[in-house]
Amino acid sequence: MRSINGDATAGEHVDDDDLNSPEAPPADLDVPPAPAKGRRRLRKILIRSLVAFVVLAALCLVGGTYYYDSVALPDDLRLNRATTIYYADGTTPLARIGEQNRTLVTIGQIPPHVQHAVVAAEDPSFYSNRGVDYGDAAGAAWNHVFGDGSQGAATISQQYARQWADLEGVTYSRKLRESVIALKLNDQYSKDQILALYLNIVYFGRGAYGIEAAAQAYFDKPVSDLTLAEGIVLAGLIKSPEGNDGKGSPFDPSVDATRAHERFDYIKQQMVALDYLTPADAEQKAVYPTRVLTAAQARARAATVYGGMDKPGGLIVHHVLGEVAALIDPATGKPVYEDTDRDGAKHFDRIRNDGLKVVTTIDPTMQQVAIREASRTAESNMDKQPANLQAALVAVEPGTGEVKAYYGGDSGNGNDYAGSYRDPVLGNGQDSCCGGHPAGATFNVYTMATGLIDGYSTDSHWNGESPQDFPASGRAIKNNNPVRNLGEGNLASPPCASGSAKWCTLDESAVLSLNVPFFALAEKAGPDKVIDTARAAGIGTMWATVNGTAQKVDLTTTTGRDVFPKYFGPEVALGQYPVTVLDQAGGMATFAARGAAARTHFLKEIWTDGRKTYAAPVRPVRIPGFTEAMAADLSAALQGVPQHYNLTPHDGRQVAGATGTWQLGPTSDTGHAWMVGYTASDPGHDAPGLAVAVWVGNKGPEQKIVDKDGHAIIGGSLPGQIWRDFLDGALTETNAPKATFPAKVGTGDKKIGTGVQP
Numbered sequence: 001m002r003s004i005n006g007d008a009t010a011g012e013h014v015d016d017d018d019l020n021s022p023e024a025p026p027a028d029l030d031v032p033p034a035p036a037k038g039r040r041r042l043r044k045i046l047i048r049s050l051v052a053f054v055v056l057a058a059l060c061l062v063g064g065t066y067y068y069d070s071v072a073l074p075d076d077l078r079l080n081r082a083t084t085i086y087y088a089d090g091t092t093p094l095a096r097i098g099e100q101n102r103t104l105v106t107i108g109q110i111p112p113h114v115q116h117a118v119v120a121a122e123d124p125s126f127y128s129n130r131g132v133d134y135g136d137a138a139g140a141a142w143n144h145v146f147g148d149g150s151q152g153a154a155t156i157s158q159q160y161a162r163q164w165a166d167l168e169g170v171t172y173s174r175k176l177r178e179s180v181i182a183l184k185l186n187d188q189y190s191k192d193q194i195l196a197l198y199l200n201i202v203y204f205g206r207g208a209y210g211i212e213a214a215a216q217a218y219f220d221k222p223v224s225d226l227t228l229a230e231g232i233v234l235a236g237l238i239k240s241p242e243g244n245d246g247k248g249s250p251f252d253p254s255v256d257a258t259r260a261h262e263r264f265d266y267i268k269q270q271m272v273a274l275d276y277l278t279p280a281d282a283e284q285k286a287v288y289p290t291r292v293l294t295a296a297q298a299r300a301r302a303a304t305v306y307g308g309m310d311k312p313g314g315l316i317v318h319h320v321l322g323e324v325a326a327l328i329d330p331a332t333g334k335p336v337y338e339d340t341d342r343d344g345a346k347h348f349d350r351i352r353n354d355g356l357k358v359v360t361t362i363d364p365t366m367q368q369v370a371i372r373e374a375s376r377t378a379e380s381n382m383d384k385q386p387a388n389l390q391a392a393l394v395a396v397e398p399g400t401g402e403v404k405a406y407y408g409g410d411s412g413n414g415n416d417y418a419g420s421y422r423d424p425v426l427g428n429g430q431d432s433c434c435g436g437h438p439a440g441a442t443f444n445v446y447t448m449a450t451g452l453i454d455g456y457s458t459d460s461h462w463n464g465e466s467p468q469d470f471p472a473s474g475r476a477i478k479n480n481n482p483v484r485n486l487g488e489g490n491l492a493s494p495p496c497a498s499g500s501a502k503w504c505t506l507d508e509s510a511v512l513s514l515n516v517p518f519f520a521l522a523e524k525a526g527p528d529k530v531i532d533t534a535r536a537a538g539i540g541t542m543w544a545t546v547n548g549t550a551q552k553v554d555l556t557t558t559t560g561r562d563v564f565p566k567y568f569g570p571e572v573a574l575g576q577y578p579v580t581v582l583d584q585a586g587g588m589a590t591f592a593a594r595g596a597a598a599r600t601h602f603l604k605e606i607w608t609d610g611r612k613t614y615a616a617p618v619r620p621v622r623i624p625g626f627t628e629a630m631a632a633d634l635s636a637a638l639q640g641v642p643q644h645y646n647l648t649p650h651d652g653r654q655v656a657g658a659t660g661t662w663q664l665g666p667t668s669d670t671g672h673a674w675m676v677g678y679t680a681s682d683p684g685h686d687a688p689g690l691a692v693a694v695w696v697g698n699k700g701p702e703q704k705i706v707d708k709d710g711h712a713i714i715g716g717s718l719p720g721q722i723w724r725d726f727l728d729g730a731l732t733e734t735n736a737p738k739a740t741f742p743a744k745v746g747t748g749d750k751k752i753g754t755g756v757q758p
């Protein structure tokens with residue numbers, strides 16, 4: 001024991017435990033002294049805790065700094081955005097492709113009241129926070145430990161970071177990474193830049209990514225024209241753009257009008273609280289819009305504005321994308337837009353998702369006329385025709401090779417009866433189906449041009465009797481394989497002006513579509529030369545039959561000698577081998593341009609981020625040996641064909657053309673019928689003219705083609721009517737100027753071919 005003054009009694013041991021033992025304090029003391037042993041233990045705990053906290057804080061600082069440094073900002077903040085394909089005017093959209101319907105806009109294109117509505121709805125402290133709202137973050141942590149586990153709202157910077165970096169799930173690691181990216185964004189970019197990035201990436205429902213697409217999807221207008229109220233409606237959608245039931249945003253008035261109006265009022269009040277709106281303006285100007293497109297109306301609008309791959313324009317999209325994918329970078333020698341993955345597979349994602357503006361050569365007015373005249377519309381000659389019939393039509397501008405109208409079928413997802421494309425962007429990069437058809441007597445145009453080059457005049461005389469032997473070519477009656485006239489010219493003794501079927505001029509033979517004289521001309525001039533003329537004029541592909549199988553032959557990289565007689569026989573002069581309607585139109589455009597061939601193409605321009613990065617070159621090349629005088633004589637001869645079939649346009653415009661048919665197998669029935677030709681052109685007076693090719697045949701298995709009245713279809717009937725009516729509509733509706741053909745010159749010294757003078 002010890003005395004009250006703290007002195008120990010004699011012989012008593014005093015240790016620490018005694019000093020720290022709890023004894024009742026003296027009654028005369030107000031505050032008892034703290035037990036010494038308890039104080040020392042508490043002090044140890046505090047010191048150890050402080051050391052642990054310092055060490056942990058240091059470790060967190062080091063780890064946090066390392067983590068902050070290790071999370072890098074994306075080195076490319078570009079967004080996936082749809083590529084839009086336009087008609088030749090560069091403003092009328094034809095189609096849109098890509099994974100996300102997005103059109104980028106600048107912050108200057110977004111009205112301030114729209115910006116403020118989004119900030120009020122999604123991040124009221126946006127302009128003052130550093131990308132992360134620490135108060136909200138602390139509240140989220142508290143809720144996770146003591147509350148319902150929710151993590152709270154994210155700032156605009158965090159939302160952008162989450163979507164750009166594709167961060168998924170509700171985890172703290174995701175939240176931490178999102179926050180780090182948001183902090184770094186705010187260190188490197190201004191608030192306006194971050195808001196622009198956000199408004200271009202955020203989803204608004206209805207397939208609309210970004211504020212511009214949303215403005216179109218909900219209000220059918222560009223973002224720059226949005227009113228205050230419309231901006232508030234769009235801002236309200238961001239919170240739940242699709243809803244939980246797949247029916248659309250609950251804040252879409254066409255889904256839930258009550259909740260949409262409640263959300264609208266909430267954002268309006270927020271804007272007042274943030275001084276973005278005065279109470280008076282909120283009352284008078286922020287009135288819920290009376291017109292918001294329904295989801296169905298938005299889909300209908302998109303289908304109308306952008307066409308769609310299930311429409312005739314879809315085939316144009318395939319052709320133009322094939323041309324875009326084939327563009328070669330002169331610096332590398334590789335395709336400009338081709339990407340290769342780790343497995344070596346080739347992709348063209350940049351074409352779909354880089355927001356390209358692809359301008360085609362297609363004239364919007366002419367295209368509508370082509371669809372009207374060649375498909376089964378009520379105004380078309382195809383209306384109520386037998387179901388097996390299919391028409392195809394292509395129009396090409398002479399001198400430039402621009403395809404101005406293209407109809408190869410009713411859907412871009414179906415067969416292309418007018419041409420052959422290779423589209424690795426939306427297709428598999430393989431040849432499309434069904435574009436090649438035997439040309440029949442329309443191939444006589446190339447044979448006649450070859451004859452002119454060889455010195456024959458269009459007034460030269462030829463034996464037109466049918467059938468005839470051509471022993472040198474293996475064509476003989478005794479082998480049941482003579483050369484015969486087909487179509488309307490399927491006559492033993494055609495009515496030539498001389499009165500003798502054995503003394504027919506070349507131009508008469510063209511008008512009557514007589515095969516025999518042109519076969520004879522090709523035999524004399526050389527079938528390989530006919531192929532050379534055709535390929536120089538624009539026939540880039542013909543199909544040969546090899547071992548019973550059709551084989552596509554590329555004429556752009558070969559010569560007549562390369563393919564004759566290896567793939568093609570003398571029957572090339574008869575139009576036996578399939579060609580495309582597209583190539584035929586290109587060939588006719590060459591003769592309209594007086595022998596100057598321009599590469600036929602669909603792609604006019606490419607724009608990337610507002611800059612023109614490609615323009616199609618126009619470099620016409622003259623058919624070797626074919627002069628303008630010869631072109632004048634050829635056109636003079638071919639003018640008789642439309643006149644013969646009463647196919648002259650109603651405005652009296654001068655036209656030249658050729659008809660052709662091809663028989664169905666060994667029968668005398670018709671399986672294919674053509675009308676090809678062109679109007680007079682005069683580029684020097686802004687009258688380029690137009691070349692048009694029309695084919696009518698079967699959309700399925702081969703069978704004879706007859707019209708709705710049961711009459712056999714020949715080139716001058718149904719195809720000719722479509723050809724004439726298209727020219728009437730396309731040229732008058734575009735106010736195309738008229739031109740006249742040059743006068744016949746009378747070239748060629750050879751006046752007699754196989755003719756027998758009476």
